Amino acid sequence: xxxxxxxxxxxxxxxxxxxxxxxxxxxxxxxxxxxxxxxxxxxxxxxxxxxxxxxxxxxxxxxxxxxxxxxxxxxxxxxxxxxxxxxxxxxxxxxxxxxxxxxxxxxxxxxxxxxxx
Amino acid sequence: xxxxxxxxxxxxxxxxxxxxxxxxxxxxxxxxxxxxxxxxxxxxxxxxxxxxxxxxxxxxxxxxxxxxxxxxxxxxxxxxxxxxxxxxxxxxxxxxxxxxxxxxxxxx
Numbered sequence: 001x002x003x004x005x006x007x008x009x010x011x012x013x014x015x016x017x018x019x020x021x022x023x024x025x026x027x028x029x030x031x032x033x034x035x036x037x038x039x040x041x042x043x044x045x046x047x048x049x050x051x052x053x054x055x056x057x058x059x060x061x062x063x064x065x066x067x068x069x070x071x072x073x074x075x076x077x078x079x080x081x082x083x084x085x086x087x088x089x090x091x092x093x094x095x096x097x098x099x100x101x102x103x104x105x106x107x108x109x110x111x112x113x114x115x116x117x
Numbered sequence: 118x119x120x121x122x123x124x125x126x127x128x129x130x131x132x133x134x135x136x137x138x139x140x141x142x143x144x145x146x147x148x149x150x151x152x153x154x155x156x157x158x159x160x161x162x163x164x165x166x167x168x169x170x171x172x173x174x175x176x177x178x179x180x181x182x183x184x185x186x187x188x189x190x191x192x193x194x195x196x197x198x199x200x201x202x203x204x205x206x207x208x209x210x211x212x213x214x215x216x217x218x219x220x221x222x223x224x225x
Contacts, residue, residue: 045161045204045216059212095160102208103151103166110160
């Protein structure tokens with residue numbers, strides 16, 4: 001079964017760093033773009049960026065460029081989304097999703113990130 | 118950046134009725150458009166890609182149409198499990214992807 005399994009919920013303070021993960025299984029991880037999508041509480045979906053684990057080619061939405069870092073470790077079939085200094089406005093659900101032909105066809109279960117002092 | 122605009126924001130429909138959701142692109146996206154369904158507390162699910170091709174396992178009551186800048190998602194006869202939020206997403210401007218703001222389909 002093709003699936004993406006994300007790391008668990010996080011509660012952090014402003015200014016702290018964080019790295020969340022997305023582990024793929026059931027397919028060739030290096031041959032499938034992985035994207036990250038933010039959903040703030042009660043709001044819609046926002047595309048953040050994508051990575052091709054085969055060569056770590058990474059692209060960002062202009063809205064998120066410089067705000068987060070997307071990476072992948074193909075040896076363990078895992079993609080990452082990280083922040084160096086969290087803000088309260090980073091509080092959101094974050095989804096990873098596999099991309100086929102441009103559409104997100106497989107989704108992780110989501111990771112809730114709460115940033116509060 | 119291509120802006121995707123969905124209308125209406127909320128659609129009130131009775132079970133068994135047809136629902137028609139719209140998505141407009143600020144410039145042509147050809148047929149490079151997908152639709153997703155999201156239920157409360159769940160991750161989104163791909164319904165339609167290529168503007169009109171149903172994803173695996175999606176019931177035939179869901180259909181997509183359109184090309185260029187105007188797209189429609191039609192649910193022919195709403196079932197209780199179809200009440201959810203629906204999003205469109207363009208991928209013509211790969212790798213810059215954008216979602217619409219969503220349409221909530223609620224029970225009338």
